[in-house]
Amino acid sequence: RxxxxxxxxxxxxxxxxxxxxxxxxxxxxxxxxxxxxxxxxxxxxxxxxxxxxxxxxxxxxxxxxxxxxxxxxxxxxxxxxxxxxxxxxxxxxxxxxxxxxxxxxxxxxxxxxxxxALNDSTSFSPRFALYGDLGNENPQSLARLQKETQLGMYDVILHIGTLHTDRNITTICTDNARIGDEFMRQIQSIAAYVPYMTCPGNHEATYNFSNYRNRFSMPGQTESLWYSWNLGSAHIISISTEVYFYLEFGLDLLFKQYEWLTKDLEEANKPENRAVRPWIITMGHRPMYCSDDDQDDCTKFDSYVRLGRNDTKPPAPGLEDLFYRYGVDLELWAHEHTYERLWPVYGDKVYNGSKDQPYVNPKAPVHIITGSAGCRERTDRFNPNPKDWSAFRSTDYGYTRMQLVNATHLYLEQVSDDQYGKVIDSIWVVKDKHGFSAWF
Incomplete structure (x- = not known):
């Protein structure tokens, strides 16, 4: 029986x-x-x-x-x-x-x-963990991030696209969205304790990003595709780089985002606003620059995100000139399954603050690529002959920590999970002046 x-x-x-x-x-x-x-x-x-x-x-x-x-x-x-x-x-x-x-x-x-609850003071010094490309399978950094979050080490998590997926194998929608459910259960031990702020990546694209649009609740009225918010001395902007790649969902999204971005940056640069939130930080999935030997974005063509597309009608504007014009200080990216820190760069050229102190009053935005949190595909390989703007590269699994210390000082460090939480890279970005005029 x-x-x-x-x-x-x-x-x-x-x-x-x-x-x-x-x-x-x-x-x-x-x-x-x-x-x-x-x-x-x-x-x-x-x-x-x-x-x-x-x-x-x-x-x-x-x-x-x-x-x-x-x-x-x-x-x-x-x-x-x-x-x-x-x-x-x-x-x-x-x-x-x-x-x-x-x-x-x-x-x-x-x-x-x-x-x-987040401190709403402009003198608050928030601490962030940031990463992209964390997969269901082999999410190597997850256990360390869970513990550190529950220890109260972070005020905010930034997940820079590609949520719970593995390239060419699974997406957010795989198995009738059960993979999405599984990943959301997996990150609950982080995301139920601190605000978990996201941007869309290429793996969220299926069915026109419907799973991503529905599962996440970011600020603004754009179904979490792009938005901005303020914390401490920073204005933080999250964008969709995917509007440059999934044109089958309509070119209008690309132009809508560009128009929104322009207005948002104009507002953030009003003297009274920039005085209070001098740092402007962006996060988007696919980087403008990268040194991975991936036979893709880094090697086959110049970045659409950086330079735009000439094969559309009308031509689609890229974001590098826009970000430079409005004095964006720091640009956070993922997609490549590695960690890479760049020298201050604009137009493919290095613009260090000085020879001895490249990140003290840099003359162009600073880029960080942090896409090695852990997924089924392992980490990527680097091109053995990187360009001059590549300052530090690592194929270790890991994630990045950031602290917005005050109006002039920002600290970044890379944690290697392969080396049991060792900090393998760190920089201070110091700026006495913010905005377009800071480049000169």
Missing amino acids: VSVAVGDFVPLLVLGVPPIWTQPEQVHLSYPGVPGSMAVTWTTFNKTESKVEYGLLGGRLFEMSAKGGTTLFVDSGEEKRELYIHRVTLTGLKPAATYVYHCGSDEGWSDVFLFT
Whole structure:
């Protein structure tokens, strides 16, 4: 009798049916860009209420609650799987205060997590972990990042595109979006504790980025494709480099982003704004410059992101001149499964601050490529004869840390997971002046 009962359940186990369809999972935080707020996003497989119960650490548990909304997301795969994406924005949070929370409904609650509300002071010195290309399989840096996040080492995580995927093999949509579910469960141990800020990469492109647009909750009204936000002394801009590559989804996205970027940079450069947030930092997936021997972006053609495209009507403008004109200080990239630090560069030429102190008052933007967090494909190889702008290269698995110290000093370091967390590269970027005039 027992064996028959077990046999009855075998098909269910093989199909991997979730045991409780109303149970919240894939919990992650993001910063909506409004001081004193935090967005909580999660998934269920049946429709339920969207509720977060929370309270100050050390206070009465769950003494406050907030409600939000649910979006039905139907994946475009053969099964047309239905996911309910829940979003609740917490407001009126005390800067730098730690809150305990769980999310869900009376039909099922998540584990209990905690987060620290972002400090909205311009003198705040936020600490970031940044990386791209973290895969489901062989996510080598994940355990170290989980521990460091839970130790409170980071205020924000920047995931610079290619979320939970492996080139040519799996994408966010593989297996009717189950790969996406698996990755979101995997990063919950980081993303449920600190705001997890993203930009789209090439692996998110299937079905016109529908999984990416639906799963993440970034600031602004552009379905998380591009947006900007302020923290400490920085204005941070996230872009989609993919608009230059997936023209089948319409050229209008490329021009819309360029127009939005121009307006956003103009606003950020108004003297009263640049005085308060002097650093302008961008993040996008595919780099303008790279030294990987990849027979692709780095070697076959000049970057579309940097120079634009002449094979479109009208021709599509690139971003290097725009970023230079508006005095972007630091550009963060991924896509190449390596770490590379560049000398200050513009127009394929090095513009160091000085011979002895290249990053003190540099005469062009500083580029960092950090795409070696770990995935199925291993790390990439470098071209043995890199160009003059390539300052430091590593094929170790790892990720980057950044601290925005104050209006003049920014610190970056690269952590090697292969070498048990050893810092293998570090620089201070020091700028007495920001904006276009700083280049001269």
